[in-house]
Amino acid sequence: MQRPVLPRTLILDYYDSYTNNLLTLFTKLYSDAEVLEKVVVVKADKYSWPEFQQNVLPNIDCVILSPGPGRPDTPSDIGFALDLLRSHPLPILGVCLGHQAIAVAFGAKIINTPSITHGHVVPISPVSPAKGLFASPYWQTDGESKEEQVFEVVVYNSLTADPDTIPDELEVTAWSVPSPTRPSTVQGLRHKKYPIWGVQYHPESISSTRGADLLQAFLDEVNAYHSSPASFPPLPADIISACAYRVAASSRPLSRSRTSSILPTPPRTPSSSRPASRLGYSRLTGSPNMLEKKFGDLGRQLKTQHVFESLVNWSRKGKEKAIGEIWLDGQTPTRPTTSTLATPSFLITYCLATRRVTLHRGGLTPSTLSLPEYTTFWDWFSEAHQSLTTLPTSTSSHRSGSSNGFKGGWVGYFGYEMKEESLQGYRRRTREDGESKAVDACWAWVDRFTERTTNGEWIIRGMLDAHNEDDDVEAEDHFGQGQTFGVTREGWSEYVEQVQCILGGSARSDNAPTVPSQSFPTFRPTATGDNYRSKIDACREAIRQGESYELTLTTPFSASMTGPPHGGDAESLDPYALYLRLRSFNPAYYSTYLHFPSLVTPRGNGLTVLSSSPERFLKIDSGRRVEMMPIKGTRARIKPGQCRRADARIGEELRTDQKERAENLMIVDLIRSDLLSCCTPSTVTVPKLIALESYGVHNLVTTVQGILAENVSSVEAVRRCFPPGSMTGAPKLRSVQLLDDFEDRQRRGIYSGALGYFSVDGVTDLSVVIRTIVVEGDQLSIGAGGAITWLSDRDGEWAEVLTKVGSVVGKLEGVE
Numbered sequence: 001m002q003r004p005v006l007p008r009t010l011i012l013d014y015y016d017s018y019t020n021n022l023l024t025l026f027t028k029l030y031s032d033a034e035v036l037e038k039v040v041v042v043k044a045d046k047y048s049w050p051e052f053q054q055n056v057l058p059n060i061d062c063v064i065l066s067p068g069p070g071r072p073d074t075p076s077d078i079g080f081a082l083d084l085l086r087s088h089p090l091p092i093l094g095v096c097l098g099h100q101a102i103a104v105a106f107g108a109k110i111i112n113t114p115s116i117t118h119g120h121v122v123p124i125s126p127v128s129p130a131k132g133l134f135a136s137p138y139w140q141t142d143g144e145s146k147e148e149q150v151f152e153v154v155v156y157n158s159l160t161a162d163p164d165t166i167p168d169e170l171e172v173t174a175w176s177v178p179s180p181t182r183p184s185t186v187q188g189l190r191h192k193k194y195p196i197w198g199v200q201y202h203p204e205s206i207s208s209t210r211g212a213d214l215l216q217a218f219l220d221e222v223n224a225y226h227s228s229p230a231s232f233p234p235l236p237a238d239i240i241s242a243c244a245y246r247v248a249a250s251s252r253p254l255s256r257s258r259t260s261s262i263l264p265t266p267p268r269t270p271s272s273s274r275p276a277s278r279l280g281y282s283r284l285t286g287s288p289n290m291l292e293k294k295f296g297d298l299g300r301q302l303k304t305q306h307v308f309e310s311l312v313n314w315s316r317k318g319k320e321k322a323i324g325e326i327w328l329d330g331q332t333p334t335r336p337t338t339s340t341l342a343t344p345s346f347l348i349t350y351c352l353a354t355r356r357v358t359l360h361r362g363g364l365t366p367s368t369l370s371l372p373e374y375t376t377f378w379d380w381f382s383e384a385h386q387s388l389t390t391l392p393t394s395t396s397s398h399r400s401g402s403s404n405g406f407k408g409g410w411v412g413y414f415g416y417e418m419k420e421e422s423l424q425g426y427r428r429r430t431r432e433d434g435e436s437k438a439v440d441a442c443w444a445w446v447d448r449f450t451e452r453t454t455n456g457e458w459i460i461r462g463m464l465d466a467h468n469e470d471d472d473v474e475a476e477d478h479f480g481q482g483q484t485f486g487v488t489r490e491g492w493s494e495y496v497e498q499v500q501c502i503l504g505g506s507a508r509s510d511n512a513p514t515v516p517s518q519s520f521p522t523f524r525p526t527a528t529g530d531n532y533r534s535k536i537d538a539c540r541e542a543i544r545q546g547e548s549y550e551l552t553l554t555t556p557f558s559a560s561m562t563g564p565p566h567g568g569d570a571e572s573l574d575p576y577a578l579y580l581r582l583r584s585f586n587p588a589y590y591s592t593y594l595h596f597p598s599l600v601t602p603r604g605n606g607l608t609v610l611s612s613s614p615e616r617f618l619k620i621d622s623g624r625r626v627e628m629m630p631i632k633g634t635r636a637r638i639k640p641g642q643c644r645r646a647d648a649r650i651g652e653e654l655r656t657d658q659k660e661r662a663e664n665l666m667i668v669d670l671i672r673s674d675l676l677s678c679c680t681p682s683t684v685t686v687p688k689l690i691a692l693e694s695y696g697v698h699n700l701v702t703t704v705q706g707i708l709a710e711n712v713s714s715v716e717a718v719r720r721c722f723p724p725g726s727m728t729g730a731p732k733l734r735s736v737q738l739l740d741d742f743e744d745r746q747r748r749g750i751y752s753g754a755l756g757y758f759s760v761d762g763v764t765d766l767s768v769v770i771r772t773i774v775v776e777g778d779q780l781s782i783g784a785g786g787a788i789t790w791l792s793d794r795d796g797e798w799a800e801v802l803t804k805v806g807s808v809v810g811k812l813e814g815v816e
């Protein structure tokens with residue numbers, strides 16, 4: 001059977017985190033180019049009802065009403081959908097919330113479903129004889145028995161249409177197959193006269209079957225409704241540009257928003273006539289301006305700690321005062337990573353409350369710039385990064401090996417509160433005192449560094465300042481203040497010599513190696529366990545009301561640098577010595593030490609981040625492949641060596657636990673939808689669904705990948721996926737707003753944000769900031785939390801939080 005001709009389809013998005021996944025159903029049937037020309041996802045409140053009737057309806061052929069938080073009988077949740085359904089000017093398909101809207105529009109009641117279910121696979125049975133879309137030739141397979149017509153899908157709902165109130169003009173087309181724990185519920189509806197169909201389940205979920213069949217059945221009806229034209233016209237440009245996130249189908253220039261630099265914005269010149277760029281990267285065909293020196297066997301036997309400390313000591317004595325210390329210290333036995341040791345040449349910080357970008361350089365007074373109204377830090381930083389980047393073209397093949405590591409560029413973090421400028425529709429909470437000092441984002445510029453490769457060899461890398469490379473070229477100065485972005489030839493020679501000395505063992509070392517802290521300071525929850533338990537109740541109540549499907553509730557733990565450590569005498573702790581303890585106590589793929597002594601935060605002077613995160617937020621490789629690896633599902637381990645079989649059993653129990661799998665699946669569907677906002681739709685896939693990974697704790701991890709669309713920069717991709725879905729729950733926007741309240745409007749700060757690097761060649765790798773100690777002045781904090789679902793148990797969830805904190809700093813004695 002031929003696939004139906006693709007009509008102009010407008011998907012109204014009720015701020016759900018699964019809506020974009022509907023695009024994947026389209027790309028199973030049509031090419032990316034066709035889908036991007038004919039299908040748009042538009043936020044449901046983008047148009048008023050009169051605007052929609054006047055400007056949009058005449059230019060589209062059908063509408064899909066998305067899933068979403070809230071209720072279809074609450075006007076602020078459902079907008080003009082009920083008017084649209086009652087006037088039914090064109091064919092409409094409702095999914096979940098959209099389906100419930102159909103019921104409400106024609107008089108049915110919405111009630112709590114007898115068994116609230118999110119992220120579980122449920123069998124569905126169409127009524128017999130088949131009705132509505134299930135009677136379509138695109139659905140029916142000749143000769144199927146009733147049992148064979150049962151199909152499996154994922155459901156995410158707390159509410160349902162009350163079957164006793166379905167009006168005569170509507171008809172139920174499918175029911176869930178009842179089980180002892182789940183009574184049968186309405187899963188499909190159709191209007192007997194109008195072109196309106198709905199499904200309660202989520203055909204777009206990764207674990208649903210027959211989603212594309214359902215879509216074809218609908219699109220076939222749309223064709224019939226419009227008298228089966230040979231083709232439908234493309235969508236007009238104004239509707240395409242109303243799209244929440246636009247992904248280019250083919251080669252187009254990068255869309256750049258207006259941004260500002262610390263001094264006036266650099267003049268725009270077409271890329272062909274542009275100067276060879278500030279760092280000369282536009283001529284990066286081989287590696288003309290990228291410097292690299294390999295040391296072979298020299299220093300192989302040295303500990304990374306020793307080399308790091310020697311480099312730091314050397315830079316502390318240098319002419320220019322170092323502005324920070326960076327050790328990207330990935331270390332797991334199973335997934336090898338490189339280590340990066342660097343002292344950055346300058347820092348950029350951003351404060352949301354003041355909207356100020358500040359440039360910090362060693363020994364100089366910081367200079368600041370207020371961002372104009374029309375822009376955000378994301379745009380500003382994206383522009384700053386792009387102006388220094390050679391973007392790999394989409395035709396460049398997927399290169400492997402070392403070309404995917406850090407090559408120099410930005411290292412730092414986006415704190416969780418940066419969601420304020422990334423999440424569409426986010427309503428900001430009121431500001432607290434002291435927030436005008438907050439460091440909501442911090443990015444350090446690294447133009448030379450020492451790397452330990454996975455095979456233990458030492459390499460140094462650098463990039464040459466454009467001034468040195470080509471005298472004709474006036475290096476542009478994006479930040480003003482005479483800031484340079486690369487090393488000088490002399491600076492590089494000096495660095496080579498110094499590292500050679502260190503690796504060769506001839507560097508004079510004034511200091512003995514730092515001794516790791518003997519113990520961790522005593523961390524305490526800032527609120528009691530009972531307080532957290534009561535918030536779990538509040539989360540479950542929000543879930544019962546249909547406001548959220550899953551909420552990642554978190555809470556801070558704090559300690560003081562001057563307080564008495566576990567069982568020891570009072571002593572002042574050194575954050576670096578503490579990091580040395582952490583890296584051996586909880587080695588993690590994203591283990592990181594960031595030390596910025598000159599930064600001032602609301603809690604004190606100096607900011608140090610000691611991270612042992614196991615979770616990948618987002619990686620972009622040199623072939624523009626984006627990979628996200630959300631973790632959901634955590635269990636404590638029996639420490640290896642003690643009882644391997646019992647430990648493996650706990651892992652297996654976690655992997656097969658239906659509640660944990662549902663938690664993970666919910667985030668997987670969310671992450672797919674996030675990636676569809678920045679990747680070419682057909683490229684978004686899930687190569688590994690719910691795999692067990694056991695490091696400090698047992699975790700369930702999923703891998704989601706896609707290819708970054710040509711018109712989306714790496715910073716913009718991160719922004720579209722930020723904050724990390726595993727730290728919010730789903731749907732993201734509503735869950736984040738609820739969590740702001742449940743967490744008493746406290747800032748999460750760096751915790752729950754993203755930390756890592758944006759390399760000059762476009763390669764990016766960021767972790768989700770969890771299992772991380774943040775040191776501000778003499779205050780230490782660790783955030784921890786977990787995903788709350790309808791099935792959550794108060795004690796179990798609190799125990800999980802303590803397990804997570806315990807994996808970082810050891811069991812907290814006396815905390816219940």
Ligand SMILES: C=C(O[C@@H]1C=C(C(=O)O)C=C[C@H]1O)C(=O)O
Pocket residue numbers: 552554615630631632633634726727768770771783784785786787804
């Ligand atoms: C909230 C935290 O972790 C998140 C929640 C997890 C879970 O619910 O199992 C696992 C990893 C993280 O995505 C934390 O570590 O604080």
Ligand SMILES: NC(=O)CC[C@H](N)C(=O)O
Pocket residue numbers: 066067068069070071095096097098156157158159160545546547
């Ligand atoms: N996924 C959805 O669209 C959910 C719809 C509604 N908020 C419910 O919980 O039932």
